[in-house]
Amino acid sequence: MDVLYFAWVRERIGLPREQVETSAATVADLVEELRAREERYAAAFADLSALRVALDQELSDFDAPLAGVREVAFFPPMTGG
Amino acid sequence: MRISVQKAPFELGAESDAFAAGVEGAGAVVTFTGVVRDADQGGLAAMEIEHYPGMTEKALAAIAEEAVKRWSLADALVIHRHGRLAPGERIMMVATAARHRKDAFEAAEYLMDYLKSRAPFWKKEILASGGSDWVAAKDADEDALKRW
Numbered sequence: 001m002d003v004l005y006f007a008w009v010r011e012r013i014g015l016p017r018e019q020v021e022t023s024a025a026t027v028a029d030l031v032e033e034l035r036a037r038e039e040r041y042a043a044a045f046a047d048l049s050a051l052r053v054a055l056d057q058e059l060s061d062f063d064a065p066l067a068g069v070r071e072v073a074f075f076p077p078m079t080g081g
Numbered sequence: 082m083r084i085s086v087q088k089a090p091f092e093l094g095a096e097s098d099a100f101a102a103g104v105e106g107a108g109a110v111v112t113f114t115g116v117v118r119d120a121d122q123g124g125l126a127a128m129e130i131e132h133y134p135g136m137t138e139k140a141l142a143a144i145a146e147e148a149v150k151r152w153s154l155a156d157a158l159v160i161h162r163h164g165r166l167a168p169g170e171r172i173m174m175v176a177t178a179a180r181h182r183k184d185a186f187e188a189a190e191y192l193m194d195y196l197k198s199r200a201p202f203w204k205k206e207i208l209a210s211g212g213s214d215w216v217a218a219k220d221a222d223e224d225a226l227k228r229w
Binding site for chain 2 (some may be wrong): 059
């Protein structure tokens, strides 16, 4: 699936998006897999309360299932307006 | 209803006039404009606004549709810019039109409250000193949603 990063999450990981092969059942499982990869992922996902997640461009939760999802995006709380 | 996520500046007068002309007989038109603020007076070199193409347009359309339904608006407009903006530049505007002013004002506030915390935009302050800081979301912005 496509995994996208925005704002300081993008800066910490050093990529705007990447293709991830995963069999993670939930967003939280995917986060665990990413955290285990490298320090920059661990740093970006250190505090989930400071992050939001969107599944196929809809705001969602970290315990949401990933079945059928094509695009996952991680970002800090929005600051529009 | 029109949603525009754009890099280019917009003309406030032209946008307001065009919006008002399209809702003849509405009775009340409210517009709000957000401007890049230099709180430290000279400390801010620019504001960089990042967004999530695709999700941004969908999120703004959903927020505006909800406002149109709740307040029976004649129309609603949201323009939000992204990219690098200088202090004093307009970031965004909303406009609402309704039969009565209360509905138009409330709907405009609703649009602002939701797009601050539910539309995928992120602001980064580029400081004159050379550093930069992501603007943190405020608890007050999240709390503002509870009144709706």
